[in-house]
Amino acid sequence: MSSETTPTSKPVKSTGLHLGDAEPGCRKVDPILVADGVTRTFGGLTAVDVAHVEIPRGAITALIGPNGAGKTTFFNLLTGFDKPDSGTWQFDGRSLAHVPAYRVARMGLIRTFQLTKSLGLLSVLDNMKLGAKDQTGENLFRSLLPFLWRKQEQQIEAKAVELLTRFKLDAKQHDYAASLSGGQRKLLEMARALMSDPTLVMLDEPMAGVNPALTQSLLDHILDLKTQGMTVLFVEHDMHMVRHIADWVVVMAEGRIVAEGDPHSVMQDQAVIDAYLGAHHDTDLGAAHTSNVEAVKELIDDEQ
Template sequence: MPEPTNSPTTGVQPATQPATGVQPVSGVQPGVPFQDLTKWATKAPEGETLISTAYRDKVTDDLKFVENKPGVHKPDPILVADNVTRKFGGMTAVDVSHFEIERHGITALIGPNGAGKTTFFNLMTGFDTPNTGTWQFDGKDMAHVQPEKVARMGMVRTFQLTKVMSRLTVLDNMLLGAPVQPGEGMFRALFPGMWRKQEQANIEKAEALLERFLLIKKKDDYAGALSGGQRKLLEMARALMSDPKLVMLDEPMAGVNPALKQSLLDHIMALREEGTTVLFVEHDINMVRHIADWVTVMAEGKIVAEGQPKSVMNDPAVIDAYLGAHANVDLGDDSVLEDLKEA
């Protein structure tokens, strides 16, 4: 086994990783967490370069020749959904013919309010049951799988309205996300020697994530005392306790103080360079354009556009979905109103 080498920019010693098919950038291996990456994931300090862009470069190359059209097939999808529908009475909230997420990429799911984005999240993660449809995650059939099992299989989500336990401390909230907790069994709980080592490992991992998300000073505070932005950070950090393959973020920037938005952006980009696939719902188009590798647009439950961020933002279907077909019409002109009425 080759000896670990020091990063030329940080001096961090990355652990040896199995081959992933991605060539290391600047001597750094993809999939290795970097302790300084979240500090400058979008902008390197003066005189330095980004620690690693290996996964970003791989995804960019993979998607370079993918056609910009709804339901297009991707080179290396981690999530594939077919014919997924969800109806509430006479209203169809989701009607997705085909949908794929590229592995290791950052995919943005955008669309107007009521487009069905959160409902689609709920269906994919087992929080709701579709009327029709099948979907596979990492090659495994996920239909009728319970939410807790979905999370154990590596697909973890956050919520638009944060789901923190207000009367538990920040650290205890983090420990709830740990996948291995032998001390929770009734028999083993009587014998601390059987679970104390694992419990300590969980605590150390939780504290490392809180340090990374700038919440370590709050670890003994009640989660209910955190600000809205800090709760978003806590929920994202808790999701990482299970080392997920895919993280689904439902409006991570909603209600967040502008001072924390850049931190959240950096964390999302850092996830990609550690080998985690990201799917997020967001209304901030500037933010989407800045960090997304691929953009999928939903309107009235359907996928109406897909593609590279720059091309999607100029798509007439996207402009129509957000602003309406007559967004540029002067409604103060009576003659125009008459023409629209006749049409």
């Protein structure tokens, strides 16, 4: 029977990232981020209730789930932009509990936002330079003595221009950040994240609102982060993107981790199907979920 008609002939991506069965909370061979018992409630609503999860080092991990699953809230907790009700979590063996966001970033864990945070009235180049850490000129006394920081400033600017060139934003370096398109702002935020030489890059819906013409460029840059030795954790609703670039997938629903595994296995997991389609597949999910539902159905058909 030909490979086109044999369901089992489709190659399965071998990750070698986990120990034992691929199940919610499974141990990883070399985890860079570990969270235990992390919860966050808003009034009577439990937004996050993660018993245990480990993010593998050196891989691209996708965090997926339906709208309202708690993905962005979980991101905010891990990066110090929100405080949990309970739980502990470690990055590269160091506890991040009670560590403010700016110190988390200095430790090598950098995140981007679904709604970009560029400073619109600064130039693109100045936005980039803000991303560099340990700048001598940030000290009030030293800022008055240019000979102490001028050489470092030149090195930071050279690095910023190099990154802008890589992201094809060098022609815009002297323009106001507010003049960039939505996709260009996503590229700027990712480029600025690299100014601090991060170990782990967390991207919150990097494709949201991006013109299709820039989608492939963003995908290539995400893959390039892994090539450069960084770990990537990203939230995404585009299931095709997840399948093509993710090494590992973590699925959230109603604040909990309901499935983990390589993209091939996760797309066929009943818990994932239920999370996106509902436990009763004949339920009217409404227009907001239509694209996700169709994407999951299509991917399941593809895998079969």
